[in-house]
Amino acid sequence: MPDQTSLHSDTGGPGAGGATASVPPAVRVEGLWKRFGEQIAVAGIDLTLPAGRFIGLVGPNGAGKTTTLSMVTGLLRPDQGRVEVAGHDVWRDPVEVKARIGVLPEGLRLFERLSGRELLAYTGRLRGLPGDEVDKRAAQLLDVLDLAGAQHKLVVDYSTGMRKKIGLAAALLHNPQVLFLDEPFEGVDPVSAQTIRGVLERYTASGATVVFSSHVMELVESLCDWVAVMAAGRIRAQGTLEEVRGSAPSLQSAFLELVGANGRDAGESLDWLGGGGTR
Numbered sequence: 001m002p003d004q005t006s007l008h009s010d011t012g013g014p015g016a017g018g019a020t021a022s023v024p025p026a027v028r029v030e031g032l033w034k035r036f037g038e039q040i041a042v043a044g045i046d047l048t049l050p051a052g053r054f055i056g057l058v059g060p061n062g063a064g065k066t067t068t069l070s071m072v073t074g075l076l077r078p079d080q081g082r083v084e085v086a087g088h089d090v091w092r093d094p095v096e097v098k099a100r101i102g103v104l105p106e107g108l109r110l111f112e113r114l115s116g117r118e119l120l121a122y123t124g125r126l127r128g129l130p131g132d133e134v135d136k137r138a139a140q141l142l143d144v145l146d147l148a149g150a151q152h153k154l155v156v157d158y159s160t161g162m163r164k165k166i167g168l169a170a171a172l173l174h175n176p177q178v179l180f181l182d183e184p185f186e187g188v189d190p191v192s193a194q195t196i197r198g199v200l201e202r203y204t205a206s207g208a209t210v211v212f213s214s215h216v217m218e219l220v221e222s223l224c225d226w227v228a229v230m231a232a233g234r235i236r237a238q239g240t241l242e243e244v245r246g247s248a249p250s251l252q253s254a255f256l257e258l259v260g261a262n263g264r265d266a267g268e269s270l271d272w273l274g275g276g277g278t279r
């Protein structure tokens with residue numbers, strides 16, 4: 001199993017995924033810390049995510065993924081450290097960064113009393129796009145994401161999967177350079193997941209970057225070409241999928257080894273649990 005130091009840490013050059021030397025990494029994080037009271041959520045991480053990749057940020061519950069993504073996207077101020085997106089400092093240059101990113105955060109809050117179509121129209125105008133361009137893009141996104149039939153329904157009446165899809169459409173509307181998605185497939189049925197996947201694959205094929213967090217290793221393994229593994233507020237590995245997987249048979253096995261979950265009591269101590277018991 002490779003440790004973090006043996007994996008790519010310097011990116012942006014041709015060896016780091018085909019980007020040219022002049023292209024800054026999609027994300028560069030240095031010494032990032034966040035503490036909530038006694039709880040250290042993110043413990044001084046360094047992370048370099050190359051541009052033009054489909055990147056998975058994986059880790060067990062409570063690893064610090066959401067906290068990291070919130071700091072990287074300018075939603076949560078770090079206690080310490082620096083974050084750059086596409087070469088711009090997130091906290092010194094927020095307007096430059098926000099124009100270049102799309103975000104689908106965890107626990108997405110939407111304008112519930114707007115219809116899906118109105119939400120996209122409003123988002124597009126906030127992004128400074130001309131009205132006719134917003135109309136064109138909104139109609140295409142609603143169509144591709146299979147929401148055209150629900151475009152005049154209020155967002156409050158959308159299902160969990162529909163909310164994810166309209167949130168994704170809003171995040172893509174201004175054609176961002178880097179798209180951040182926190183658990184984009186959670187609560188999404190397989191058909192919608194396939195649709196979202198198709199949209200994201202098309203988006204990265206054109207040179208844009210997707211960074212998404214997930215616990216689902218099979219999904220990350222099938223979608224991502226670059227992976228960062230987080231546990232207990234630290235980065236345990238980062239690199240291409242092949243590098244992080246190393247000699248392990250799957251990303252799941254590599255992950256369990258990296259986060260130290262192999263050999264954990266798998267419920268043997270619950271000797272009272274099971275059928276046939278009397279109490």
Ligand SMILES: Nc1ncnc2c1ncn2[C@@H]1O[C@H](COP(=O)(O)OP(=O)(O)OP(=O)(O)O)[C@@H](O)[C@H]1O
Pocket residue numbers: 036039040041059060061062063064065066067068215
């Ligand atoms: N606002 C907060 N106040 C207090 N503690 C917090 C807060 N946000 C996160 N934490 C703590 O920070 C740690 C990291 O949480 P975070 O949500 O970033 O993890 P995660 O990797 O996204 O987890 P999950 O996969 O379960 O969503 C956890 O111990 C969590 O309890």
